[in-house]
Amino acid sequence: MDDNLHSLPRRLIEMRIEHADLDGLIDRLDGQVPADELGLQRMKKRRLVLRDQISRLEAELDPPEPA
Numbered sequence: 001m002d003d004n005l006h007s008l009p010r011r012l013i014e015m016r017i018e019h020a021d022l023d024g025l026i027d028r029l030d031g032q033v034p035a036d037e038l039g040l041q042r043m044k045k046r047r048l049v050l051r052d053q054i055s056r057l058e059a060e061l062d063p064p065e066p067a
Contacts, residue, residue: 012057015050022047
């Protein structure tokens with residue numbers, strides 16, 4: 001059971017959810033007039049890190065087939 005909680009597919013799902021949550025939050029905050037630029041910048045950076053991690057995990061779970 002514990003192995004399932006820490007599996008790569010489960011981690012991938014969690015990261016995709018976090019990425020989607022950050023997308024929505026960034027969209028909402030970006031439209032506000034007194035925007036927290038530093039907070040917004042940190043969220044965008046975190047979103048980029050997540051995107052890179054998601055790409056690496058996807059490649060690890062589904063490696064490209066040789067030609």
